[in-house]
Amino acid sequence: MKRILIAILVLLSALAFSHEGDCPYCKLPLVQNTKDQDNEVVVKFGNKRIEYRCVYCVFKDQKRYKTDLIVYAPSEKIGEPVVLKRTAGKWTAPDGAVFLNTFKKHADCAELSRAFSSRAAFDKYVTDKKLIDAKALSLLEFMDLVLKPVGTDK
Amino acid sequence: MLTTLAISAVLLGQMPTHSSSLSGALSTLKTTVVSVNPAKPLTQKTKISFGKYQAELRLPEGGLFAGEELDVEFRVTDITQRDPVEDGFKGVGAIEATAVVTMPSMMGMPEVRAKVHREGVPGDYGMELYFPHGGEYQIDLSLNIPNDGTKKISFRVDVKDEKPATATKVAPYKLKAIDWPKNAKAGMTTNLRLRVIDSKTGSVQTAFDEAHTMRFHLLIASKDLNWFVHEHPVMDPKGTWSLPIKFPAGTSYWVYGDVAPAGKGSRVLITSVNVQGPKPSWNTKLTLSKTGTDGGLKGLLSTLQPIEIGRSTTIQVKLFNAKTGAPAGDTVKWLGAAGHMMIFHQDGQTVVHSHPAEDAENEALAKRGIVRFSGRFPKPGKYKIYAQFDWNGKVRTLPFTIEVTK
Numbered sequence: 001m002k003r004i005l006i007a008i009l010v011l012l013s014a015l016a017f018s019h020e021g022d023c024p025y026c027k028l029p030l031v032q033n034t035k036d037q038d039n040e041v042v043v044k045f046g047n048k049r050i051e052y053r054c055v056y057c058v059f060k061d062q063k064r065y066k067t068d069l070i071v072y073a074p075s076e077k078i079g080e081p082v083v084l085k086r087t088a089g090k091w092t093a094p095d096g097a098v099f100l101n102t103f104k105k106h107a108d109c110a111e112l113s114r115a116f117s118s119r120a121a122f123d124k125y126v127t128d129k130k131l132i133d134a135k136a137l138s139l140l141e142f143m144d145l146v147l148k149p150v151g152t153d154k
Numbered sequence: 155m156l157t158t159l160a161i162s163a164v165l166l167g168q169m170p171t172h173s174s175s176l177s178g179a180l181s182t183l184k185t186t187v188v189s190v191n192p193a194k195p196l197t198q199k200t201k202i203s204f205g206k207y208q209a210e211l212r213l214p215e216g217g218l219f220a221g222e223e224l225d226v227e228f229r230v231t232d233i234t235q236r237d238p239v240e241d242g243f244k245g246v247g248a249i250e251a252t253a254v255v256t257m258p259s260m261m262g263m264p265e266v267r268a269k270v271h272r273e274g275v276p277g278d279y280g281m282e283l284y285f286p287h288g289g290e291y292q293i294d295l296s297l298n299i300p301n302d303g304t305k306k307i308s309f310r311v312d313v314k315d316e317k318p319a320t321a322t323k324v325a326p327y328k329l330k331a332i333d334w335p336k337n338a339k340a341g342m343t344t345n346l347r348l349r350v351i352d353s354k355t356g357s358v359q360t361a362f363d364e365a366h367t368m369r370f371h372l373l374i375a376s377k378d379l380n381w382f383v384h385e386h387p388v389m390d391p392k393g394t395w396s397l398p399i400k401f402p403a404g405t406s407y408w409v410y411g412d413v414a415p416a417g418k419g420s421r422v423l424i425t426s427v428n429v430q431g432p433k434p435s436w437n438t439k440l441t442l443s444k445t446g447t448d449g450g451l452k453g454l455l456s457t458l459q460p461i462e463i464g465r466s467t468t469i470q471v472k473l474f475n476a477k478t479g480a481p482a483g484d485t486v487k488w489l490g491a492a493g494h495m496m497i498f499h500q501d502g503q504t505v506v507h508s509h510p511a512e513d514a515e516n517e518a519l520a521k522r523g524i525v526r527f528s529g530r531f532p533k534p535g536k537y538k539i540y541a542q543f544d545w546n547g548k549v550r551t552l553p554f555t556i557e558v559t560k
Contacts (some may be wrong), residue, residue, distance in 0.1 A: 042274030051274060069363060070239055072274045079247025079276050079300070083239050 004046035023048060025057035031110040036125075038079065040110075042072040055084075056101055056113035059146045062086065073115035076125060084139070091139060098122040099142035102134050174363050184500065199310040207246065209295070211309045220288045221316035223326060225280045227273060228309070230297065237277070245277015248460035250298040253281050258292050259466070259528065261492065262509055264363035266269060268293070276358050284326060286421035287506070288315035288530055293414045315464050318389040328352055328421035329411045332394060340404045340431025348372075348387065348395045350413055350423060358393035364424075365491045370395050371412035371507060376405050378438035379498050382551065406433030408502045413546035422433065422505045440536045446552030447512035451485075451545045452476040453552040458526070461558050464528050469495065469508075471552070473523040482525030488544035490522045495527045499537040 022029055023040075030040040030051050040051040045067045047127050052058045060101055062069065071084040082097050096118050103112035112131070116122040119136055126134040137145065200211040213229045231243035234399045238244070255266040285291060293309040297358045332347040350359040362369040371415035372395070389398035406428050414420040444455045451473060458468040469483065471493070485492065491509040498505050508518050508527045516526060531537065539554040 039272055041276040044275070049275070072276075074274070077248075079249070079272060081274065081276065 006010055021051065023053035023057050025061040025110060026053055026106040028053055028106055036109060037114070038074045038077075039072075039081070041074065042081075044054065044070045044072070051108075052101075054109040054113040055099065055115055056103070056109055056146050057106075059143060075117045076121040080117070084115070084143055091128075091143065093139040095144070097139065099137040099139065100126070100131075100134055101137060101142055101145055102131060177267070180506055186433075192454065197310065198312050199308070202307045202309065203233070204305055206232055208233050208243065209297075209307055209309075211293075211311070213311065218283075218285060218311055218313045219316060220285045220313055221325070223282065223284045225275055226283050227280045227395060228277055228295075228490060229277050230279065230299075231277055240275070240277075245275060247272070248274030248300050249279065252296045253416040254294045255283065255285075256292050256294070257289055259290055260509075262366050262512070263420050264365050265417075267417040270295070271321055284418065285313040288313050288532065289466070292530070317528065320535065326418070327351065327359065327413075327415055327421065327423055328353055329409065329425045331409060331425050331427050334427045336428075338401070338427065338429050340401050340429050343398050343400045343408055345428070346372075346397045346399050346409070348389070348409070348411060348416065349424070350395075350411060352415075359415050360389070360391070360393035362389075363414040363416055365412070365414050365420050366491055366494075366509060367415065368489060373410040373412060373422075373496055373505070374399070375408045375498060375502065375538070376403070376411070376434060376436075376438075377408060377502060378434070379408075379440065379500070379502065380406070380436050380438060380553070381434065382496070382538075382540050382553070383541075384496065384551075385495065386543060388482070394496060401429040401431075403436075404429055405434055405514065408498075410505055412507045417495055420507075422507065423507070432541070440555050441551070442536070442557055443555050446554045447544070448539065448550040448552050449548055450476050451482055451543065451550040451552065453541060453543075453554070455541075455554045455556070461531055463511035463534060463558065463560060464530060464532055466528055469527045469529060469539075471495075471525045471527070473525065473543065473545075482522040482545060483523045485520065485525075485543045485545045486524075488542065488549055492516065493525045494542040494544075495529070496540045497529055498538045499531075499533065500538070504532060506530075534558050534560050554557075 031037050031053055032039050041052045041055055043058055044051065045065055052061070055087065058071055068088065069086040073084060074081045082094060093153050098116045098119050100122060101113045103109045116125065122136045136148040178238055200213060202209045209228055209230045212229065230246045230249060232246050233243045234310060235244035251270040253268040253270050255268055257263050271280050273280050291311050291313055293311065295307050297305045297307065299305060304374045328351045330349050330351055332349055335344065340484045350360055365371070368386045370389065372387050381402060385397055387395040389395045406426055408428055409425045412420065413423065436446045445454045453471045453473050456470050458470060461467050473485065474480065475482050488494070493510055495503065495508045497508065506529045508529045510525050510527055519526060536555060536557045539556065541552045541554070543550050
């Protein structure tokens with residue numbers, strides 16, 4: 001019940017001023033309109049919408065939601081997020097979607113835990129950012145990494 | 155009797171708490187307004203079709219209220235395609251948009267340039283809006299749609315008067331009197347220094363838009379509202395507005411700054427100062443009067459519709475030469491307007507600054523000595539009204555007092 005209340009409060013604050021809030025998971029400010037990131041990550045269920053800093057935060061926090069979910073993860077293209085779905089507990093992603101997850105502290109999570117529409121877009125991003133040893137992850141690999149973290153969580 | 159008297163004021167409702175001694179107490183704002191066209195009923199327009207697109211404004215369930223900063227969303231869809239995820243038509247993402255908010259009925263009111271941002275769902279956008287007072291607003295959007303150029307659309311919305319104050323509410327801007335001397339004395343010139351403070355950042359606002367040729371309309375009224383001046387201080391580069399002033403009596407005074415922080419629209423901010431000295435020689439009670447005279451100019455106040463709380467009303471002042479009784483159709487514009495009307499609720503916290511519409515009809519009326527203003531009365535009570543006109547080479551200030559009942 002407490003979590004539901006928290007979720008409702010988060011939603012209400014999101015409606016009041018959707019981009020000045022904090023991520024409900026890592027508690028850091030949402031990111032929007034930066035050079036590399038069009039928007040925050042949006043979780044939708046029914047008419048409700050919750051905003052997160054990064055894809056990692058969404059997956060770490062997903063258990064609080066009991067319904068099917070739609071996740072809009074900002075991609076390399078403005079206005080064209082990678083859309084993930086959780087249907088009857090099973091996650092799916094568009095064909096070709098690739099994930100990055102290399103952050104060590106949450107201050108970097110928005111930049112280093114994200115989705116791309118293609119491997120080419122991922123490669124360009126890691127090259128531009130000079131991310132050494134960044135691995136292109138499938139959704140399943142990303143989920144494995146996130147749900148069995150190795151010292152990356154808060 | 156009062157129901158046939160009209161006025162329109164705008165008001166904004168929050169009642170700041172202030173100390174029993176008003177000195178230094180800084181209350182936050184209330185209202186503003188500027189030129190008003192005699193009210194025509196608004197048709198709220200929140201859904202617009204343009205070419206193959208549709209835009210829909212998502213208003214909060216309870217509607218829009220003055221005095222609140224809020225993020226209002228709208229969705230732009232392509233009606234030739236279904237959205238692969240959302241119900242309905244496909245959301246159009248990646249639009250670069252700008253928004254300008256105005257009050258069509260209030261010419262001369264500085265526009266608000268609202269920030270627009272993309273939301274995380276393609277097709278969803280948000281605007282950061284603040285309505286300084288209730289009334290009818292138009293939101294003009296310029297949408298730069300990828301591969302399809304710029305489209306211009308307009309929403310129209312009705313904004314209700316401010317909700318009752320809440321303990322947590324903070325106005326976006328505050329007016330602060332700087333170093334006002336505790337021993338300021340009536341009859342002696344004292345430099346009144348004011349700053350407009352951004353409540354979020356605490357910084358001093360230095361950029362303002364002009365409203366009726368001025369960036370700062372300073373209205374000062376005794377706490378009983380029966381003494382009043384309308385001045386225009388000057389600002390130094392650091393944002394301190396100054397005006398040497400000689401107060402007539404020892405009492406507390408409301409100090410109203412009618413300002414438009416750049417791009418944010420007009421608003422009236424309030425603070426107060428205390429002055430020592432002999433008590434006021436004037437009547438400190440609000441005595442009802444629909445007749446006002448100053449410097450040989452006489453005005454009769456009436457309204458064209460019965461006053462309805464929270465609804466726009468047209469207020470008319472018929473001007474006469476007090477000596478001859480002839481209509482005074484020879485007033486001239488002052489500060490870009492045929493007249494200025496300041497409306498104060500008895501609490502001193504609800505204020506409106508209104509001007510006549512600048513159209514051919516009103517200009518023709520003015521030549522017959524008839525000047526019409528518009529405003530709203532947000533709550534019952536007595537209202538002190540000052541109407542100012544430039545006549546025979548001087549600004550004449552005509553006082554009126556009316557009462558508005560439920």
